[in-house]
Amino acid sequence: MTYEWGWIGGRPMPVSPINEIQKVLNYAVTAIPRSKILMGVSVYGYDWKLPFQPGTLAESFGPQIAVQRAARYGATIHYDTASEAPYFNYVDAQGNEHIVWFEDARSFQAKLDTVRTYGLRGISFWSYPTEFPQVPYVLADNFQVRKLS
Helix, strand or coil, rough: CCCCCCCCCHHHCCCCHHHHHHHHHHHHHHHHHHHHHHHHHCCEEEEEECCCCCCCCCEEEEEHHHHHHHHHHHCEEEEECCEEEEEEEECCCCCCCCECCCCHHHHHHHHHHHHHHHHHCECCCCCCCCCCHHHHHEEEEEEECCCCC
């Protein structure tokens, strides 16, 4: 599991920052054979109201909704290269500031590149990303896909 650094009840930050994932994998490959490691990846995002108040919950949704929300509020989507994650800020109709961290095809590709770099068995999803239509295309460009049950 390489996600939930930014989580529904926590402070705003990327859900799956690649720099943190690499720290986990640097340890994991010393304790587990690489051929047995499936890296769990996130395929969603969170919208936090700012300023963050402990005890509040972010809203979760898929990448398509994140992009639609950015468009609705005229927000510019930025890309943080240290965490390999997209994000944007906006002000809602009530004047509340928000920050949204989510996944997109670029951040998903960064995770796939990490799997390849570390020589891992592959990736896994908690649930298939139905609201992330780029996933099958990015996967097909990178791997031979097999569904295991």
